[in-house]
Amino acid sequence: MKLLTHNLLSSHVPGLRPGGGFPLRIEVREGKCEGRDPPETPPVPAPPSPLRGRGRLVEIPLLPFSLPPEPLPDYEANEEFLRRLHHVLLEVEVLEGSLQCPDSGRRFPISRGVPNMLLTEEEA
Amino acid sequence: MSLGGGRPSPTLCLCLSSRVVEIQSQMSERAVELLGLPEDRPCLLLDVGCGSGLSGDYISEEGHYWIGMDISPAMLDVAVEREVEGDLLLADVGHGIPFRPGMFDGCISISAVQWLCNADKKSHSPPKRLYRFFSTLYTALARGSRAVLQLYPENSEQLELITAQAMKAGFTGGMVVDYPNSAKAKKFFLCLFVGTSGTLPKGLGTECASEELQQAKFTNERTRFRNVKGKSVKKSRDWILEKKERRRRQGKEVRPDTKYTGRKRRPHF
Numbered sequence: 331m332k333l334l335t336h337n338l339l340s341s342h343v344p345g346l347r348p349g350g351g352f353p354l355r356i357e358v359r360e361g362k363c364e365g366r367d368p369p370e371t372p373p374v375p376a377p378p379s380p381l382r383g384r385g386r387l388v389e390i391p392l393l394p395f396s397l398p399p400e401p402l403p404d405y406e407a408n409e410e411f412l413r414r415l416h417h418v419l420l421e422v423e424v425l426e427g428s429l430q431c432p433d434s435g436r437r438f439p440i441s442r443g444v445p446n447m448l449l450t451e452e453e454a
Numbered sequence: 455m456s457l458g459g460g461r462p463s464p465t466l467c468l469c470l471s472s473r474v475v476e477i478q479s480q481m482s483e484r485a486v487e488l489l490g491l492p493e494d495r496p497c498l499l500l501d502v503g504c505g506s507g508l509s510g511d512y513i514s515e516e517g518h519y520w521i522g523m524d525i526s527p528a529m530l531d532v533a534v535e536r537e538v539e540g541d542l543l544l545a546d547v548g549h550g551i552p553f554r555p556g557m558f559d560g561c562i563s564i565s566a567v568q569w570l571c572n573a574d575k576k577s578h579s580p581p582k583r584l585y586r587f588f589s590t591l592y593t594a595l596a597r598g599s600r601a602v603l604q605l606y607p608e609n610s611e612q613l614e615l616i617t618a619q620a621m622k623a624g625f626t627g628g629m630v631v632d633y634p635n636s637a638k639a640k641k642f643f644l645c646l647f648v649g650t651s652g653t654l655p656k657g658l659g660t661e662c663a664s665e666e667l668q669q670a671k672f673t674n675e676r677t678r679f680r681n682v683k684g685k686s687v688k689k690s691r692d693w694i695l696e697k698k699e700r701r702r703r704q705g706k707e708v709r710p711d712t713k714y715t716g717r718k719r720r721p722h723f
Binding site for chain 2: 331335341342351442444445451454
């Protein structure tokens with residue numbers, strides 16, 4: 331699962347408050363990092379830092395390097411920042427781990443990079 | 455000899471057949487075309503029922519990003535092994551689309567939505583599952599975007615159920631039928647709009663509008679039985695002209711046809 335997908339996902343357990351179920355907490359057991367200067371160790375989970383870009387709230391819980399907590403005022407022209415954002419969103423992947431709904435605490439396991447968002451009959 | 459022993463499962467067979475691959479990519483091509491995406495920027499699409507990611511391959515070729523959802527872990531395993539570009543999600547769309555509002559620029563689905571009409575478990579209610587799917591899909595799509603769902607409806611009631619639930623969820627749009635007169639090439643595309651809608655695209659190989667095909671046309675006119683058989687109604691202008699023609703052929707003296715022929719004499723006061 332790429333971090334871009336995590337940024338779009340929200341929990342769909344019935345009975346959440348409106349706008350609830352976001353952001354899902356990521357727990358990483360195994361990660362993958364492609365592209366330029368891949369770190370030797372898998373990316374380390376860091377506390378979420380909200381980032382407003384293109385009108386969308388970007389939550390980045392896994393960072394191989396630091397991004398500024400707020401977008402720079404001229405971020406669309408700042409190529410270095412955009413490169414880093416692209417790297418984080420599209421080249422960092424979670425292979426094994428889980429996602430946890432912040433409201434209900436329901437865990438969705440991730441295996442082989444595919445999150446399992448299936449609900450049980452009782453939940454649905 | 456055991457039946458089915460050592461054979462690949464039906465789903466695996468399905469994705470290995472080259473004919474299926476060809477049809478799948480043709481349908482995804484048409485679905486993406488119907489989405490009417492802007493050409494100058496890459497878009498983020500949702501692929502509902504992505505299976506082994508065949509339709510996603512076409513989206514990646516076009517330079518767009520996609521996220522696929524499927525209920526079958528076996529098909530997703532194939533997709534993972536094929537190393538598809540898009541991200542994958544194991545989920546039942548009948549339980550809702552687990553995405554935040556307004557995240558996608560479009561949604562395609564190839565031969566998947568009709569499965570929501572099946573009640574595989576006792577607790578399944580097809581209208582409810584369809585409504586849950588369409589309402590959460592409506593939320594997940596950006597304003598002004600479209601969803602193009604290719605499907606194989608079993609019958610017209612099923613089609614009606616699906617479209618009714620989509621309209622209930624707030625979508626506008628309708629059904630586009632490609633090649634309606636061909637048994638083999640006929641394809642149903644449910645084109646749904648979020649918010650402001652464009653005009654519904656025309657199906658390929660259709661002369662008449664696709665709407666006419668879906669339902670019988672209502673006319674207030676009474677057609678007489680004789681009319682259907684090819685003969686005109688007695689005392690009508692056509693009947694008179696036919697009779698005069700017949701007489702002319704017999705060599706009888708007949709008055710010429712004018713604009714007054716067969717006209718009613720209105721009562722005089």
